[in-house]
Amino acid sequence: MSQQESFTLRTDKSFRDSLSSVDEAGNRIFFHPKKPKGRYYNWRKILSYFLLFLLFTGPFMRLNGHPFMLFNIIERKFILFGVAFWPQDFKLLALGFITLVVFIVLFTAVFGRLFCGWVCPQTIFMEMLFRRIEYWIDGDWSEQKKLVSAPWNADKIRKRSLKFIIFAAISFLIANTFLAYIIGSDALIDIITSPVSEHVGGFISIIIFTTIFFFVYWSFREQACTIVCPYGRLQGVLLDKNSINVAYDFLRGEPRGKHSRNRDEKLGDCIDCNQCVVVCPTGIDIRNGTQLECVNCTACIDACDEVMDKVNKPRGLIRYASYTGIVTKVRKIFTTRVKAYSVVLLVLVSLFTYFLTTRTETQTSLLRARGTLYTQVGENQLRNVFMVKTINKSFDQKEVSFRLKQPAGTIEQIGTGFVIPPQGYREGGLFITLDRNQLTGVKTNIIVEVVHGDEVLETIRTSFYGPAQ
Ligand code: SF4
Ligand code: SF4
Known part of the structure; x- marks a missing residue:
């Protein structure tokens, strides 16, 4: 297959007409991705441990005896990094929110969905906590698939029960942490240590949050990113050809195919082993190009790098790159759009800093x-x-x-x-x-x-x- 033919293949956008997690009959396809391994996965593990520590300890941290973070939307009291904000600070909060949105737009225009893969709590909980527990209990993807179709014998009941209990316990922990961010850790401890009759509303909130988190991580999973998350849905307008994403180098990889001594055809570096697909938690083939479902988790980079090592080819057939970077082999970050966003962001940050520093007590x-x-x-x-x-x-x-x-x-x-x-x-x-x-x-x-x-x-x-x- 020539490069032109492979490009024609890539321009067949029919895969964009349907969600990877839904079959033709409209039924959910439940993915069992292969357990990732590799350098990016290791770095993400380290970062996720740190972020999980911050997330779980955040509501209990104190600065001069006061909460470090509090988002009490019920009483309209907010504490950010130890500084209390009132509804009267609405202008400041609104400006801060606008600045954050412009920052996200700018960041996404340049670095794509880096946030989703490395920092987003949904990805961290799903891929770095619940999924790893699942690998530990059910085994890797092929064992998981076997377990799904296996009859309800003692082993399956034991594994499902253990997974249910652990998932429910962690969901309960997340729900409590989430509530502590809203009502404060003291109020949460008060709810937990008092009789249920004294805090019926609090207990109902904990049960509702626990059920929601359990449902998301037990069943809903990647659909939170592909169907619900507004940031994910906005990718189509935020990204352009210069945005850096997890991308397949189609010029180097195509025409793809199994390398064999009997084939005369000049093939690209992709040996069509499918490892980048089976490892993907959202069930897509990154070789089709940037897709809405890709959360930039880097699992396909690690999988492909391992394959490249085995076939003695340079790593990076799948890597962080922009479409323009792949075609021209030049990495260009500061495009006109990025410069314009940067000016707007600079103005907003200056205004926000001015209002924040001149804010009175x-x-x-x-x-x-x-x-x-x-x-x-x-x-x-x-x-x-x-x-x-x-x-x-x-x-x-x-x-x-x-x-x-x-x-x-x-x-x-x-x-x-x-x-x-x-x-x-x-x-x-x-x-x-x-x-x-x-x-x-x-x-x-x-x-x-x-x-x-x-x-x-x-x-x-x-x-x-x-x-x-
Ligand atoms: S893992 Fe790499 S070599 Fe294998 S199919 Fe994917 S892109 Fe091709
Ligand atoms: S395509 Fe690659 S980076 Fe994107 S979600 Fe799938 S495995 Fe992760």
């Missing part, structure tokens, strides 16, 4: 009391009444006071002390009094400082109302 709203304009005080002074609300975003109690910075005048707090508990808020009232000669019209701009000790926490600009001049 308190957030105060100062509004004139409803239904009031001004009152006369003595001959020459006017007074406005303001309602003040200060949120303390920090983990420390704050006693704050208010200072009129501009123009000259007085500010009096209604009631005594303005002590705000950690992560709490306090409301009160303020009298602001100005001399008539300080007024610049019906509305006079004033600047109020929120002070904690000697530290100015916030500077607020508002208006003071007076009579028409």
Whole structure:
């Protein structure tokens, strides 16, 4: 087969019309991929141990006695790397989210689905935890297939029961960890150590999460990536010919075929051994080109490298490469699209960093009391009444006071002390009094400082109302 003929083969895109995990009758094809081995798999194992450690210990980590990570969507409280964020930080969180999305788009445009194969919790749990337990209990792919068609004898019942118990136990552990990220580790420990009747909602949540995780890893598996994951579905628009992916070097590999002394034909390096296919957890043939189902797990790279070693050919017939890189043999990363994304990303990161570093520990709203304009005080002074609300975003109690910075005048707090508990808020009232000669019209701009000790926490600009001049 000539290279042109093989290219014609590759341009037959009929394989893209159906999911690899569904047969023509619409039934699920349950994959039993061959156990991967090789250098990429070893590196991924090391990284996955580290990430699993971080994931399971994350909700229990403390910084100065406070959670390191918390995503309490129920009470709208978020702690990232020990810093507490409130719903009032919505602008910052929204900007952070947009920055993250642009980063993902840029990263994907350059490096394809590197995240899916190396960092995504779904891949790590499935391929590095549950799948490995399955290999340990059921054996490699051929033994697994035999076990599926075997009658329910003592050995099959023992293996299935053991797998069920271990999968359920790990799903329970993941569900608890997941819940700890949402409600905090203290609340989780409270649920676990209290009678069920005291935390019915908490126990139901744990059971629901456990069931979902169990279902995903016992049965649903790679379909989470190929059918459900929005990031996977977006690959078609995020990737281009310059994106680096796990790719088959068709120029080197084609025409593929079993090498034999009797064949005169000049063959490529692919010996059509199918090892890259049987090892694939999503059941695709990477030789067809980049596909939606490929999670860049690198298993086919390792499998092919092993074959290349055996046939004394250089490794890398399947490797990280872009389509352009394979065709031109030049690796070009900084395309016009990547440069444009980089500029946008740089602007967003700068804005986000600015807002993050100038973020205050308190957030105060100062509004004139409803239904009031001004009152006369003595001959020459006017007074406005303001309602003040200060949120303390920090983990420390704050006693704050208010200072009129501009123009000259007085500010009096209604009631005594303005002590705000950690992560709490306090409301009160303020009298602001100005001399008539300080007024610049019906509305006079004033600047109020929120002070904690000697530290100015916030500077607020508002208006003071007076009579028409
Ligand atoms: S493992 Fe390598 S040699 Fe074997 S079929 Fe796949 S690409 Fe070809
Ligand atoms: S094609 Fe290769 S990298 Fe992609 S999912 Fe299959 S084995 Fe993993």
